[in-house]
Amino acid sequence: MDIVSTPAAAGRGAPATSVPEGFCSANERRLLRLIREKGPISRADLARETGLTLQSIVRLVAALMERDLVVGGPKVPSGPGQPSLPIEIARDAAFSVGVSIMDDALSAVVIDLSGRVRATHEELFDTADRGRVTRHLGSILKDLSGAGGFDRSRLVGVGVAIPGFFVDSRGAVNAPLVMNDWALTDLEAHLGAALELPVWIENDGSAAAAGESVYGAGQHHRSFAYIHIASGLGGGVVLDGKPWRGRNGNAGEFTGTLPPSTRPDRPTLRLLLDLVNAQPGTGRPFPSVGALVQAFDPEWPAVETWLARTGEGVSAILSAAAAVLDPDAIVIGGRIPPGLTLRLIERAHFYSVPVRDQDRRFPTLVASRTGGDSAALGAATLPFLHHFF
């Protein structure tokens, strides 16, 4: 039985291939999450972890096997001493693509149902013209399908991360002014129609936080705030292992913690670009944040200026995240070069007014650990979250 059938997902641009809404029941999703996290895992352990009866587990696993979503041994133990083989996710059952669209760059990743990264793509690309980007994405998808070694009919959808904030709960993003073509429009419908696939939109900070929770710091920290430093500043929140999006999807929009008058000094790579380009002796002006990041040198004098100017805003953001959430960790990521993240963490501090020489315990400050584009990785998890997990 093929998991991918043809009915159009409601409101997602009449894609040519899709998985029906509500494909997996709540119990099936619970099992799939467990199997992805702990597999290979025996039916007995699944029963223990879920509190369901072994009988229910056997039935549910059989239904998942029937649809080729999991693989494993026979459905029941064949006798004492001959336990059934443990269950794991059928990796090639389904694929998902995550795309991160920046003002000056594109990044894409394809993952299989087990979460394994199968292929990636990154390039500097002027994204001002949405039509041009969409056409280019079509060919990137084709290349990824070849590189990832899967049939396009197994692709359940595309998650797309873009900078900006949601103005309502229906997916219209107020993107930065330089990305005017992407702002305040139904991107899920437009991109879905152009790519002939269901599309999910997320803002870059929340997508990166979701990516970090699966592929990075989330492996050590169940609850964290994620500060996303790119051309602009954003972020996301993960609580108890799950993304917390808030009413409009804007949780972790950390720019909002800063008084408007201080926003020119907020920690963005746009500010670093301006400082580096204004500094005599750097050799050349960099045309974009992407070019700056590729050439980044922690010894540039402008780095020290950037750290000094942004220090107060960083403290305000860290202190707000710590006070509001009391999370396990705060993760610094985005497009910020790792060398700059370390310098920022060295100098960062939380507002502290100890009582009896003791203050609250503050969260651990860590650098992103995904080793890739967290926003694209997080975007890739969205179609799977919708259908399976």
Next chain:
Amino acid sequence: MDIVSTPAAAGRGAPATSVPEGFCSANERRLLRLIREKGPISRADLARETGLTLQSIVRLVAALMERDLVVGGPKVPSGPGQPSLPIEIARDAAFSVGVSIMDDALSAVVIDLSGRVRATHEELFDTADRGRVTRHLGSILKDLSGAGGFDRSRLVGVGVAIPGFFVDSRGAVNAPLVMNDWALTDLEAHLGAALELPVWIENDGSAAAAGESVYGAGQHHRSFAYIHIASGLGGGVVLDGKPWRGRNGNAGEFTGTLPPSTRPDRPTLRLLLDLVNAQPGTGRPFPSVGALVQAFDPEWPAVETWLARTGEGVSAILSAAAAVLDPDAIVIGGRIPPGLTLRLIERAHFYSVPVRDQDRRFPTLVASRTGGDSAALGAATLPFLHHFF
């Protein structure tokens, strides 16, 4: 069968009466929550809401009835047209007391298992001497038991809210300097032994948020930040109807969002007391925040001064809560007089920098709606959360 048996709850001061740990299974708790929120409710509706089979519901409800935790009709429908009677919480099955200990006042409330408030107690009381307070609490408990019309053996425990922040995850609170006797010690053990009941400690802001979620604004808003304005400033967080405490129980410790240099101007009633007492013509100096609140007059000139001085801090806190959580609402409560809350809300604003004339949607600002001491109400929910919900 009596729900209250004698084994001591581990680590809670060897109380004379208690309910064993792990008394209710996860499924039983789920049912009890549903029945409390939606009862009277039929077994068929319980099956629909939980996704469990009707057979499982019948069995689980029978077990809860056996322990006198719920009441209702016969266990199975006796035939078409004769449906079973709906199930509801057996209100008198168990009682819980919530206490809020302020620097200059005590407040207590007793609730039954259905959540109904059965009796309350409030008084100005100097709480500097913990031994004196504990003895006094003993007699308050006795009075409440009489006024609430229940037997003390039905009391499952006492929740206690005090100001301060947790320094670890084990219940030691760093209370304000004026409450030195309460700080950095194992209050659950001390109070539990003195009251001969299991005791749960929570900080006042988080307790008030929990109270608000059940008895106040939570009836209209699933996710909110709660700003607790009393002698000091604190708060709590409720997400999807459940308190979010954070790693150390300090989520919503909003003082931490403010730069240390601005803390003298944070919105506290201690500041209002100082301003009122410094103003000529108020007639007399008030000895405490409690006395000030009882006599509060919105026309005092000091009120305007307080609003002006605290405005910036209020904006910083509101903006931090909105940016980090994107909640449905922000609730202003604590000991702040309702008339002052309204003035504060009128003048409050979020940091806003619109893009294309559109900013994020900000949460609704509302005043506490519990009509009582939210911290004591929230504290009263703790023993029930531990045992039943």
